[in-house]
Amino acid sequence: xxxxxxxxxxxxxxAVCRDHEALSTKMLSDPAPxxxxxxxxxxGAALERLESISSRHSGTRFVVxxxxxxxxxxxxxxxxxxxxxxxxxxxxxxxxxxTTIAVNLAAELHLESKRTTLLVDMDAHYGAVAAYLGxxxxxGLGDVLAADGVIDGQLVSSTASVFNEGLHVxxxxxxxxxxxxxxxxxxxxxxxxxxxxxxxxxxxxxAPRVPMDVAADLAExxxxxxxxxxxxVIDVRTTRRIVEALRDRQVDTAxxxxxANRCRxxxxxxxxxxxxxxxxxxxxxxxxxxxxxxRLMA
Numbered sequence: 001x002x003x004x005x006x007x008x009x010x011x012x013x014x015a016v017c018r019d020h021e022a023l024s025t026k027m028l029s030d031p032a033p034x035x036x037x038x039x040x041x042x043x044g045a046a047l048e049r050l051e052s053i054s055s056r057h058s059g060t061r062f063v064v065x066x067x068x069x070x071x072x073x074x075x076x077x078x079x080x081x082x083x084x085x086x087x088x089x090x091x092x093x094x095x096x097x098x099t100t101i102a103v104n105l106a107a108e109l110h111l112e113s114k115r116t117t118l119l120v121d122m123d124a125h126y127g128a129v130a131a132y133l134g135x136x137x138x139x140g141l142g143d144v145l146a147a148d149g150v151i152d153g154q155l156v157s158s159t160a161s162v163f164n165e166g167l168h169v170x171x172x173x174x175x176x177x178x179x180x181x182x183x184x185x186x187x188x189x190x191x192x193x194x195x196x197x198x199x200x201x202x203x204x205x206x207a208p209r210v211p212m213d214v215a216a217d218l219a220e221x222x223x224x225x226x227x228x229x230x231x232x233v234i235d236v237r238t239t240r241r242i243v244e245a246l247r248d249r250q251v252d253t254a255x256x257x258x259x260a261n262r263c264r265x266x267x268x269x270x271x272x273x274x275x276x277x278x279x280x281x282x283x284x285x286x287x288x289x290x291x292x293x294x295r296l297m298a
Contacts, residue, residue: 021250024053027060028254037064086197088218091208092229092238097261099128101228101287102206110166115201118160120170122207124184127172129206130161137161140171142182144192151191153199168200186214193221215242216249219256228259231270236278243282257283264288 015032017023023035039047050062087105091098106119120141121129130136139159147155160168173181196203207218219225227242229235239258247253258279263272263286276284 020050020053024252027053028252032060035060035062037062039064039066085201085223086193086203086205086221088205088207088215088222088225090210090215090218090225090227090242092227092235092242094208096228096230096235097287098208098226098228099123099132099206101226101259101261102204103129103132105226106167106202106204109202109204113201114166116166116168117202117204118156118168118170118196118200119163120196120203120205121172121175122184122205122210123172123174124181125174125209127175127178127181129169130171130175133163133167133169135161135163135169135171136175137169137171138176140173140176141192142173142176142184144170144195145185145188146182151188151195153195156192156195157199170196186211186217189214189217190221193218212242212245213249216246216251219246219251223255225256226259227256228261229275230261231263231272231275233269236270236275239282240279243279253282257285260284260286262287262289 015026015030017026026032027035037047037050047064087109089098089102089105103119106117110117119129121127122141123129140161144151144156144159156170157168160170162168173184176182193203193205205218205222207215210218225246227239229239243253243256243258246256258275260272260275272284272286
């Protein structure tokens with residue numbers, strides 16, 4: 001049971017939400033400063049599912065109410081409500097500029113927060129993040145996913161490669177061993193993402209070419225999901241299909257932003273208004289070419 005307290009001085013209005021879905025819908029339409037969480041039954045599962053909601057509402061205070069408090073309950077509550085924000089970058093196709101946007105977004109988040117950002121490379125085929133930043137390493141995301149036992153923030157931070165003090169990278173298996181990259185153990189993804197958020201203030205996941213079920217898990221755990229595309233018929237069609245597939249999997253598409261990359265080409269196939277019409281219901285943000293702009297430096 002969740003009680004959502006209004007912003008009135010007397011806090012006289014309280015809405016009661018019986019499950020996580022109702023709470024997510026309520027917070028989306030009417031964000032509240034305080035949420036009381038009753039975890040008398042199945043506390044661990046309840047707190048685990050709250051992580052994605054709390055990450056999207058950093059201005060809300062979540063108060064957990066239970067009959068008896070033990071160390072396990074306290075740890076679960078801390079993990080659920082003290083994690084950093086996560087953003088996911090999906091791509092309509094290879095070469096549309098998704099990795100470039102992910103790298104620059106991670107760098108900008110560090111500049112804004114003055115705290116270290118983690119960039120997670122989920123490109124199983126090429127591992128382009130390492131090439132962009134010029135970093136190398138013997139371990140990466142595949143090793144964290146394959147780890148036995150508890151996956152915690154210390155494991156993530158000790159496995160990540162350091163680009164500079166403000167940006168760390170969990171390398172793709174294709175970067176660690178291009179000839180024989182380790183397979184992604186996607187069934188272990190949820191605890192890995194939770195550990196990433198506990199270890200870093202912000203987490204950016206570059207996730208091109210991932211299965212739609214994985215994309216849905218990433219979007220559900222993220223405060224914002226970007227779908228990067230170019231103004232071509234095939235890209236717009238693919239972007240629309242991705243949004244529809246996420247919606248079919250009960251993902252809240254209000255937290256999805258379609259990014260029209262390189263929108264000022266000399267001869268774009270489609271116009272920005274065409275893309276907005278085709279992606280009706282999804283916000284479209286344009287990014288123009290900036291080939292002469294400053295480069296990211298160590």
